[in-house]
Amino acid sequence: MSQTLSSTALLAVPLAPLAGALLAGVLGTRFGGNRIGRRTTHSLAILGVLISFILSAMTLHSVATEGARFNETVYHWMQVGSLKMEVGFLVDGLTAMMMCVVTFVSLMVHIYTIGYMAEDEGYNRFFAYISLFTFSMLMLVMSNNFLQLFFGWEAVGLVSYLLIGFWFNKPTAIFANMKAFLVNRVGDFGFILGIGLIAAFTGSLNYSEVFAQAPNLVPQTLPGTAWSLVTVICICLFIGAMGKSAQFPLHVWLPDSMEGPTPISALIHAATMVTAGIFMVSRMSGLFELSDTALNLVLVVGAITALFMGFLGIIQNDIKRVVAYSTLSQLGYMTVALGASAYSVALFHLMTHAFFKALLFLGAGSVIMGMHHNQDIRWMGGVRKYMPITWITSLLGSLALIGTPLFSGFYSKDSIIEAVAESHLPAAGFASFAVLAGVFVTAFYSFRMYFLVFHGAERYDQNPDIHHADHGHGHHGSHAPHESPWVVTLPLVLLAIPSVVIGYLTVEPLLFGDFLADAIRVNGETHHAMHGLEEAFHGPWAMALHALTSLPFALACAGVATAWYMYLVNPALPRAIGASLRPVVVILENKYYLDWFNENVLARGARALGTAFWQGGDRRAIDGFVVNGSWKTVAALAGWVRRAQSGYLYHYALVMALGLFALLTVSLWHGPLALMLRASMAWFPFFWN
Numbered sequence: 001m002s003q004t005l006s007s008t009a010l011l012a013v014p015l016a017p018l019a020g021a022l023l024a025g026v027l028g029t030r031f032g033g034n035r036i037g038r039r040t041t042h043s044l045a046i047l048g049v050l051i052s053f054i055l056s057a058m059t060l061h062s063v064a065t066e067g068a069r070f071n072e073t074v075y076h077w078m079q080v081g082s083l084k085m086e087v088g089f090l091v092d093g094l095t096a097m098m099m100c101v102v103t104f105v106s107l108m109v110h111i112y113t114i115g116y117m118a119e120d121e122g123y124n125r126f127f128a129y130i131s132l133f134t135f136s137m138l139m140l141v142m143s144n145n146f147l148q149l150f151f152g153w154e155a156v157g158l159v160s161y162l163l164i165g166f167w168f169n170k171p172t173a174i175f176a177n178m179k180a181f182l183v184n185r186v187g188d189f190g191f192i193l194g195i196g197l198i199a200a201f202t203g204s205l206n207y208s209e210v211f212a213q214a215p216n217l218v219p220q221t222l223p224g225t226a227w228s229l230v231t232v233i234c235i236c237l238f239i240g241a242m243g244k245s246a247q248f249p250l251h252v253w254l255p256d257s258m259e260g261p262t263p264i265s266a267l268i269h270a271a272t273m274v275t276a277g278i279f280m281v282s283r284m285s286g287l288f289e290l291s292d293t294a295l296n297l298v299l300v301v302g303a304i305t306a307l308f309m310g311f312l313g314i315i316q317n318d319i320k321r322v323v324a325y326s327t328l329s330q331l332g333y334m335t336v337a338l339g340a341s342a343y344s345v346a347l348f349h350l351m352t353h354a355f356f357k358a359l360l361f362l363g364a365g366s367v368i369m370g371m372h373h374n375q376d377i378r379w380m381g382g383v384r385k386y387m388p389i390t391w392i393t394s395l396l397g398s399l400a401l402i403g404t405p406l407f408s409g410f411y412s413k414d415s416i417i418e419a420v421a422e423s424h425l426p427a428a429g430f431a432s433f434a435v436l437a438g439v440f441v442t443a444f445y446s447f448r449m450y451f452l453v454f455h456g457a458e459r460y461d462q463n464p465d466i467h468h469a470d471h472g473h474g475h476h477g478s479h480a481p482h483e484s485p486w487v488v489t490l491p492l493v494l495l496a497i498p499s500v501v502i503g504y505l506t507v508e509p510l511l512f513g514d515f516l517a518d519a520i521r522v523n524g525e526t527h528h529a530m531h532g533l534e535e536a537f538h539g540p541w542a543m544a545l546h547a548l549t550s551l552p553f554a555l556a557c558a559g560v561a562t563a564w565y566m567y568l569v570n571p572a573l574p575r576a577i578g579a580s581l582r583p584v585v586v587i588l589e590n591k592y593y594l595d596w597f598n599e600n601v602l603a604r605g606a607r608a609l610g611t612a613f614w615q616g617g618d619r620r621a622i623d624g625f626v627v628n629g630s631w632k633t634v635a636a637l638a639g640w641v642r643r644a645q646s647g648y649l650y651h652y653a654l655v656m657a658l659g660l661f662a663l664l665t666v667s668l669w670h671g672p673l674a675l676m677l678r679a680s681m682a683w684f685p686f687f688w689n
Contacts, residue, residue: 005059005070010089013055013099014138017106017131020048025128038123045127046110049134053103056096063096064515071144071208082203090144090207094347094519097510098141098279101354102272106134108491109267112362115487116263116369126166130267133159137272141279146195146205149280153191153244156273157184163264164257173259180253187243187250194236197222201229211286211521218290234287234294238301241277245331248305252594254328255312258320262365265320266358269327275350278334282343286521292425295339295527299420299427302335303434308592310441314448315588318375319364322449326401327357329438333416336431341527342419343520348503348510349412356400356409356499359492363394366488367453370481371460377449382458386481391454393492398450400499402443402556405544408503413439414543415511415533417552422532439552443559451567504540512537 026032028041036044062068073088089095109130117123136159140152157180165177199205201220202213220229241247246254254269268274281288281298288294306329313325330353337346368375370387384391400409417439420432460481483489509515512534522530537543547553566573578585590596644655 005062005068005091007070007072007074007089009055010059010070010091010142011074013052013059013103014135014142016048016051016055017045017138018048018135020045021128021131021135024124024131028124028128034124036124041124041127042110042114045131046107048131049103049107049110052134052138053100053107056099056103059091060096060100063091063093064509069518073144077147083199083205085147085205086145087148088144088206089142091142092519093515093517094279094282095142097347097351097515099138101351102134102137102141105272105354105358105495106130106137106267108358108362108495109263112266112365112488112491113263115485116365117261120261122166126163126261126263129159129163129166130264133163133264133267133272137276140276144207146198146207146210150192150195153240153276153280154188156268156276157181157188157244160257160264160268160273163268164260166260166264170259172256176253176256176259180257183250183253184243187240189239190236191240191243194233194240197229197233197236207283214286214290217287228291228293230287231291231293234284234291235297237284237287238281238294238298241281241335242301243277244280245274245277245335246305246328247277247301247331247335248308249594251305251309251328252591252598255321255324255591258318258324262320262361262368265324266361266365269324269361272354274327274331275334275354278331278338278346278350281335281338282347282520285341285343288338289341289521289523289527292526295341296425296427297339298335299339299423299425299431302332302337302339303427303431304332305329306332306336306438307434307441310438310445312588312591313445314441315585316445317378319367319377319380319449319453320361320375322377322445323357323360323364326360326442326446329442330357330401333413333435333438336420336435337416339425339431340416340419340423340428340529341522342416342423342529342533343522344511344516344530345412345415345419345533347516347520348507349409349416351506351510352400352408352412352499352503355495355502356397356407359393359397359495359499360401362488362492362495363390363397366390366484366492367394369484369488372481374460377452379459379462380453381456381460382454383481384454387483389483389489389492393489393496394454395450396496397499398446400503401446402559403439403552404556405547405553406500406504408499408501410544410547411503411507411540414547414550414552415507418533418536419529422529424526424528436551436555440555440559443556444563447560447563448567451563456568504544507540507543508537 023036023044024041027035028037059068068091070089070091073086075087077085077087079085091099110127113126113130117126120126133156136152136155138152140149140156143149143152161177161181164180165173167173195205198210201217202210204210204213214230217230217233218228221227222229222232239250242250254274257269258265288298309325309328309332313322313329316322316325330349334346334349334353337343337349366387367380367383367390370383370390371380374380396407400407403410403413417432417435420428420435423431511530524531587593
């Protein structure tokens with residue numbers, strides 16, 4: 001370690017976008033009197049993120065070339081017993097990489113937003129939200145303790161709620177943001193349980209202190225059970241990751257979140273927020289390596305998500321939803337890598353995926369703008385000649401997504417497939433099948449969308465909703481497609497560059513170098529996946545050449561060829577297959593009926609249970625019996641007592657006489673006469689006989 005980073009510069013990284021968000025949100029909206037216009041608003045927001053990106057790039061350079069590190073507290077909030085609650089930064093290779101990814105993608109989205117949201121009334125408010133989201137995500141990835149991690153975790157969830165429901169007059173957007181909020185609360189409940197167990201059994205929230213005590217957790221069990229404590233902690237933490245990173249069955253919020261504006265789809269649901277769970281599990285690798293049970297669960301959940309969410313992408317017609325289900329599938333790939341103890345591979349795919357998926361989302365948004373806000377790929381076709389920049393950048397993004405050799409997605413995706421094949425965990429067999437089958441599925445739905453949008457006959461004038469204007473943008477589908485303005489196409493070009501080359505340039509230092517060595521902890525004695533990868537690696541060029549003869553490459557080519565034949569050569573074939581496999585199509589159209597189950601079983605069950613508690617517990621037991629019953633009982637007793645106090649002399653005399661009679665009766669029954677009487681009665685049966 002040759003250098004310590006400056007705490008002032010690190011503080012400026014998250015605070016710069018926060019300042020931009022506050023200025024835009026206060027001075028640029030009705031809340032602050034609309035004191036600044038649109039140009040000033042987006043300039044301040046972009047300047048804040050630009051400063052953050054430059055500082056992040058400088059930090060990455062220092063970390064990569066000079067071995068610089070930082071792990072200190074910058075603000076002490078409070079101390080409860082021995083438990084310290086602090087704000088601090090941990091900057092190593094993992095953090096520096098995430099800082100650059102978050103700030104670069106955010107900067108591209110900020111620039112893109114100038115063109116995409118130009119006609120929206122909430123222009124300034126949107127810039128405030130996306131800058132605030134950038135601040136929240138940076139606080140999450142830079143944290144050195146669980147308290148700050150949880151703050152960032154919840155902050156990105158809150159801002160995503162605001163962004164998904166940005167068009168708050170649109171009922172589907174309000175439903176989508178509430179759905180995202182509630183589903184994430186389920187995951188976050190598990191997450192905070194895991195943090196609570198860590199605090200209870202280690203007495204600390206600081207990463208370094210917790211990891212130092214992690215081996216002591218292995219022999220312990222959860223009090224009152226025979227369950228391994230470290231397994232319970234890891235599963236609780238992973239439940240949080242399932243919610244935030246949209247893993248089955250907590251994935252249902254992400255496709256509906258496409259109701260928000262396209263820029264947030266790129267920022268939140270491709271490059272940053274949904275990768276928070278992947279980042280968190282990687283950061284907690286020192287804990288997960290202690291529980292094979294937790295790793296097997298991670299493998300199975302990731303494999304299900306990777307394969308079955310890909311199937312749903314095949315039948316989508318909304319261009320943004322196709323990309324959304326692609327995101328779900330690729331998040332499943334990352335999760336599978338985590339389960340195989342190939343954390344660095346998961347992070348590598350996180351990084352490459354951030355660039356090409358942000359490119360695809362922004363490309364989809366450019367197509368939507370060029371098609372006058374039509375999002376149905378069935379009414380597109382032939383867009384290539386009208387939108388050449390959008391076409392070529394979208395093609396590059398699609399090639400990266402399907403794992404074409406030499407493209408960025410190839411190096412990370414192929415590494416995941418190889419890592420799972422090297423894993424010795426029981427669930428690795430199913431996971432290996434899922435990620436291999438997912439290669440064909442990904443290539444098929446990606447190029448189905450590509451061919452329907454950019455090639456074939458022009459169908460935009462056949463759209464039945466041609467005269468429908470979307471979200472108040474004021475565009476109608478009565479004109480031919482057109483290329484987007486430079487503020488939209490420039491981010492596409494800048495994102496296309498890393499989508500092509502970043503994998504080739506970084507595969508060796510990230511996977512087999514020491515860039516992530518002090519951030520990732522792998523038990524090499526029991527989990528050998530990375531050893532197998534390292535033995536087979538002979539450089540990025542050799543890896544690409546070898547892939548030309550591999551099964552994943554053949555599957556990807558087969559997926560592209562199938563999509564080409566079915567949607568360009570023989571368009572009647574998909575309809576015929578859909579008709580013959582109608583039951584399967586219905587299941588896919590209903591998204592495996594998970595939404596139906598959530599709404600009709602879980603939601604209705606919760607409402608019924610809540611009604612039962614309200615009617616039986618609150619109204620009858622508490623209000624009816626405890627509250628109303630108590631005063632009615634007191635009133636009844638008071639009524640009887642009031643009757644005894646009549647005020648008449650003969651009533652009192654009667655009571656005195658009755659009382660005297662009772663006293664005499666008792667005294668006689670317990671006196672000598674009473675004893676003789678009871679004795680004679682006892683002999684009465686003898687004389688009778």
